[in-house]
Amino acid sequence: MKVDGKHFRSIWRERDGWSVGAIDQRRLPHEFVVAKLTSCEDAAVAIRDMLVRGAPLIGATAAYGMALAMRENASDAGLKRAYETLVVARPTAINLKWALDEMRATLAPIDPAERAEAAYARADEIVEQDVEINRGIAGNGLKLIEAIAAKKPGEVVNVLTHCNAGWLATVDWGTATAPIYLAHERGIKVHVWVDETRPRNQGASLTAWELGHHGVPHTVIPDNTGGHLMQHGMVDLAIVGTDRVAANGDVCNKIGTYLKALAAHDNGVPFYVALPSPTIDFAVDDGIRDIPIEQRSGTEVTDMTGRTADGRLETVRIVPEGSPVANYAFDVTPARLVTGLITERGVLKADRASLAAAFPERIAAAAE
Numbered sequence: 236m237k238v239d240g241k242h243f244r245s246i247w248r249e250r251d252g253w254s255v256g257a258i259d260q261r262r263l264p265h266e267f268v269v270a271k272l273t274s275c276e277d278a279a280v281a282i283r284d285m286l287v288r289g290a291p292l293i294g295a296t297a298a299y300g301m302a303l304a305m306r307e308n309a310s311d312a313g314l315k316r317a318y319e320t321l322v323v324a325r326p327t328a329i330n331l332k333w334a335l336d337e338m339r340a341t342l343a344p345i346d347p348a349e350r351a352e353a354a355y356a357r358a359d360e361i362v363e364q365d366v367e368i369n370r371g372i373a374g375n376g377l378k379l380i381e382a383i384a385a386k387k388p389g390e391v392v393n394v395l396t397h398c399n400a401g402w403l404a405t406v407d408w409g410t411a412t413a414p415i416y417l418a419h420e421r422g423i424k425v426h427v428w429v430d431e432t433r434p435r436n437q438g439a440s441l442t443a444w445e446l447g448h449h450g451v452p453h454t455v456i457p458d459n460t461g462g463h464l465m466q467h468g469m470v471d472l473a474i475v476g477t478d479r480v481a482a483n484g485d486v487c488n489k490i491g492t493y494l495k496a497l498a499a500h501d502n503g504v505p506f507y508v509a510l511p512s513p514t515i516d517f518a519v520d521d522g523i524r525d526i527p528i529e530q531r532s533g534t535e536v537t538d539m540t541g542r543t544a545d546g547r548l549e550t551v552r553i554v555p556e557g558s559p560v561a562n563y564a565f566d567v568t569p570a571r572l573v574t575g576l577i578t579e580r581g582v583l584k585a586d587r588a589s590l591a592a593a594f595p596e597r598i599a600a601a602a603e
């Protein structure tokens with residue numbers, strides 16, 4: 236997508252052919268800084284510290300992390316170590332394990348001397364596949380936006396989204412934002428309500444930044460505002476992303492997604508989840524029971540970083556010293572609250588049969 240007219244992706248192979256460039260998302264929206272990853276450890280730290288984040292981008296970074304590892308040590312032991320280092324970098328987004336499994340399946344059977352080149356080639360494929368998948372999601376989700384636009388000619392279609400499931404969370408296009416960008420390109424009047432998404436504020440810091448730089452009308456709202464807007468007919472549909480969809484259609488996403496789904500259900504607002512197929516975990520039967528929920532540092536709750544009036548970046552504490560805090564990073568929205576799953580293979584019902592019918596090859600792989 237575009238940053239002030241120039242096309243960017245969130246991650247890429249640098250001109251030297253081996254190191255990896257990525258936008259440092261911890262610095263946005265205040266500074267646009269590109270980080271250079273030169274080792275497997277760099278990739279693992281980038282994922283853990285959220286220099287990169289968002290389920291598909293975590294997977295893409297891990298794939299390049301394996302490639303960087305193969306330059307250093309392409310032995311069987313090196314492959315095992317790289318996998319084990321990267322797979323624990325963050326627990327909830329299944330795209331991380333999916334990408335690492337793909338890389339290992341490519342690399343394990345071949346001669347160590349050929350592994351580095353093969354690893355870069357497979358990582359590049361994973362990255363390109365992400366972009367293609369998101370284009371598919373864009374086209375399938377566009378139909379939903381078009382249908383709403385057709386019912387209110389000349390009026391704006393209002394979409395609510397949570398966290399950042401935009402191009403910064405993927406390689407390009409995003410998942411939840413892909414249909415929005417396409418609708419905007421096609422001249423449909425679309426406006427996005429952007430949940431700020433405490434505690435890390437991915438909505439306020441990242442979604443607002445990318446929509447703004449691409450020229451898509453949007454408004455940042457405090458997290459608790461969605462219910463009010465829905466009660467007053469100010470949201471036509473909600474589209475969110477996800478870090479893992481269970482085989483039964485339960486959807487794990489950024490903390491607070493569940494509350495939005497409840498409010499949408501109560502107000503008859505369609506609640507869609509956009510996802511690439513690598514985000515489906517057919518090994519998990521019941522999302523609420525079995526998806527691991529990451530708990531992050533309490534400082535994300537106690538502290539806020541922002542730009543002061545005189546232009547400095549400053550971190551301040553907003554919670555009394557000594558007050559305990561909890562920081563659950565994700566929650567699970569039960570399938571019954573999900574109107575549909577926007578995938579690269581169409582808009583599906585959030586249930587076991589629909590997911591299995593759309594992605595039979597993934598079921599077969601999960602059974603292996």
Ligand SMILES: CSC[C@@H](O)[C@@H](O)C(=O)COP(=O)(O)O
Pocket residue numbers: 288289290291328397398399400401404405409410411437475476477478488489564
């Ligand atoms: C297309 S990204 C989908 C999800 O990964 C996204 O909605 C989300 O919850 C990101 O969480 P984050 O903690 O910023 O990695």
